[in-house]
Amino acid sequence: MRGEAVAVDFGVTPFDGLPLPSRVTICEVGPRDGLQNESTVLPVEVKAEFVDRLVDAGHTVVETTSMVHPKWVPQLADAEDLLRMVVPAPGVRYPVLVPNERGLDRALDLGVRDIAVFGSVTETFARRNLNRGVDESLEMFAPVVARARDAGIGVRGYLSMVFGDPWEGPVPTRDVVAVATRMMALGCTELSLGDTIGVATPGRVEDVLDALVASGIGIDALAVHFHDTYGQALSNALTALRRGVTRFDTSAGGLGGCPYAGSATGNLATEDLLWQLHGLGVETGVDLHRMVDTSIWLAGRLGRPSPSRTVTAFAG
Amino acid sequence: MRGEAVAVDFGVTPFDGLPLPSRVTICEVGPRDGLQNESTVLPVEVKAEFVDRLVDAGHTVVETTSMVHPKWVPQLADAEDLLRMVVPAPGVRYPVLVPNERGLDRALDLGVRDIAVFGSVTETFARRNLNRGVDESLEMFAPVVARARDAGIGVRGYLSMVFGDPWEGPVPTRDVVAVATRMMALGCTELSLGDTIGVATPGRVEDVLDALVASGIGIDALAVHFHDTYGQALSNALTALRRGVTRFDTSAGGLGGCPYAGSATGNLATEDLLWQLHGLGVETGVDLHRMVDTSIWLAGRLGRPSPSRTVTAFAG
Numbered sequence: 001m002r003g004e005a006v007a008v009d010f011g012v013t014p015f016d017g018l019p020l021p022s023r024v025t026i027c028e029v030g031p032r033d034g035l036q037n038e039s040t041v042l043p044v045e046v047k048a049e050f051v052d053r054l055v056d057a058g059h060t061v062v063e064t065t066s067m068v069h070p071k072w073v074p075q076l077a078d079a080e081d082l083l084r085m086v087v088p089a090p091g092v093r094y095p096v097l098v099p100n101e102r103g104l105d106r107a108l109d110l111g112v113r114d115i116a117v118f119g120s121v122t123e124t125f126a127r128r129n130l131n132r133g134v135d136e137s138l139e140m141f142a143p144v145v146a147r148a149r150d151a152g153i154g155v156r157g158y159l160s161m162v163f164g165d166p167w168e169g170p171v172p173t174r175d176v177v178a179v180a181t182r183m184m185a186l187g188c189t190e191l192s193l194g195d196t197i198g199v200a201t202p203g204r205v206e207d208v209l210d211a212l213v214a215s216g217i218g219i220d221a222l223a224v225h226f227h228d229t230y231g232q233a234l235s236n237a238l239t240a241l242r243r244g245v246t247r248f249d250t251s252a253g254g255l256g257g258c259p260y261a262g263s264a265t266g267n268l269a270t271e272d273l274l275w276q277l278h279g280l281g282v283e284t285g286v287d288l289h290r291m292v293d294t295s296i297w298l299a300g301r302l303g304r305p306s307p308s309r310t311v312t313a314f315a316g
Numbered sequence: 317m318r319g320e321a322v323a324v325d326f327g328v329t330p331f332d333g334l335p336l337p338s339r340v341t342i343c344e345v346g347p348r349d350g351l352q353n354e355s356t357v358l359p360v361e362v363k364a365e366f367v368d369r370l371v372d373a374g375h376t377v378v379e380t381t382s383m384v385h386p387k388w389v390p391q392l393a394d395a396e397d398l399l400r401m402v403v404p405a406p407g408v409r410y411p412v413l414v415p416n417e418r419g420l421d422r423a424l425d426l427g428v429r430d431i432a433v434f435g436s437v438t439e440t441f442a443r444r445n446l447n448r449g450v451d452e453s454l455e456m457f458a459p460v461v462a463r464a465r466d467a468g469i470g471v472r473g474y475l476s477m478v479f480g481d482p483w484e485g486p487v488p489t490r491d492v493v494a495v496a497t498r499m500m501a502l503g504c505t506e507l508s509l510g511d512t513i514g515v516a517t518p519g520r521v522e523d524v525l526d527a528l529v530a531s532g533i534g535i536d537a538l539a540v541h542f543h544d545t546y547g548q549a550l551s552n553a554l555t556a557l558r559r560g561v562t563r564f565d566t567s568a569g570g571l572g573g574c575p576y577a578g579s580a581t582g583n584l585a586t587e588d589l590l591w592q593l594h595g596l597g598v599e600t601g602v603d604l605h606r607m608v609d610t611s612i613w614l615a616g617r618l619g620r621p622s623p624s625r626t627v628t629a630f631a632g
Contacts, residue, residue: 231587238555276548313545
């Protein structure tokens, strides 16, 4: 019985009367956001195989690593080795997190063509995560974004603590709009809205998306990045989909977590989102079974079972 | 940090433009559907304390046990002892699963005031679970429902395999309508739509609900019973809520599973639904923190951690 149920095509019934996007793009964040929050540090060869497997499964955006100081994120200390090892596939983007100009220099030297900067809506998290406030962190990003754009490089801007902050509590929507607007003004080509501690519910998701669109940011420039701390991630993704969002951040097998937010539960699992999207008739280009195989393989390397419900069901 | 985030009120933003129900009723199925699928058999005193704790947390419907033969469900062999032990609280319903007239006699002798019969939409599952086909099982239920209604007792009719069947694959909506209509004609006062193997996605949920309502069954008579096998349960519950459903089956801590469907993942966790409903401003009357405490306590008795994301986040 185990593993069999999903071999059957359970059919597709798109929402009636609802113009869901016919196709969405998943930004697979497992190698960066996932692995950076796992206690086990994988060998660089395993990471390179992980990235290749994700591309083989059909991913066209794989956030590969981060150019931060190894002192802060020892899990990604091998960033340069990994980038030298991964052979880019045609049509696939491999964004790399870059905190400052020094990181940008290193990324450019390695031929990186897509970067991301990691901002915060809240002052407290900015100071704890970036060691500087919101204003100062935007000042730090400004030359990074400008130089990247001059080099023809796409820049994703992460907004963390969009829906709630463990120290400040609920985050006012106007604060999200204020920081989002400034990130776009710097030249970001895309914003990823992070529910870093996983507290959001669908009404808040609608409220924030509507406010951002009303401020003039196009829905096509918005990605959503939900964590499943309280089991809300997929419902929130569904809500964003209904609002027209076409960019979703997920991690293979639900890898990850948030070291600042006290929970072992990580990102929305790619496989759980795929099950939903494919059931709704929304194309992703990503093969569910290959993803499950990859997450089972990786769980073996990490020595802990995948938190993804879908992977668990297949693994039996 | 652990456990702190949820002490903060993250605010309520109801769906704009959407008339969500202002209040819903949760049917807590942990003691029956949950425990019957756990490998550990708890002492009857622990079960009685579990039921009392659920009522103390605010539940007004607690499915308590099942009058099936101990040979088939040894976990619930103590049904009569448990029913003698639980002291009914005012305004609380304690439904009991009753397969046949003999079970009804036992239930009536014990003063049971709410029962449930467990049917199947698919022929294969009916034969495997009830040892008779759909027609014969409805014939078996007929006198049970009639006698219960004559005695002024409410009868919930379960429909299992509503969205997919592990042997038959996708289940046609017309089959769901056909069996649902016959169950209502027998005199059931409520129908619970079971995604027994957890394969449904939101489009299918809308399709089935719309077809049932179009057939003349009131939305108020419909409950939804989602399993989280592929992580879809809460998204499907959200979809049903938007369609006007006000009755949700959940189990404390996500207890349970399906012995016929090969997955350790059980019912939608009560706590994960509470997080969403309360965030949406929908009243339940159930206290989240008391539920989390109860699920952590029960996990200790069962010797395995709760699969609920919310309970896991609190447990830290």
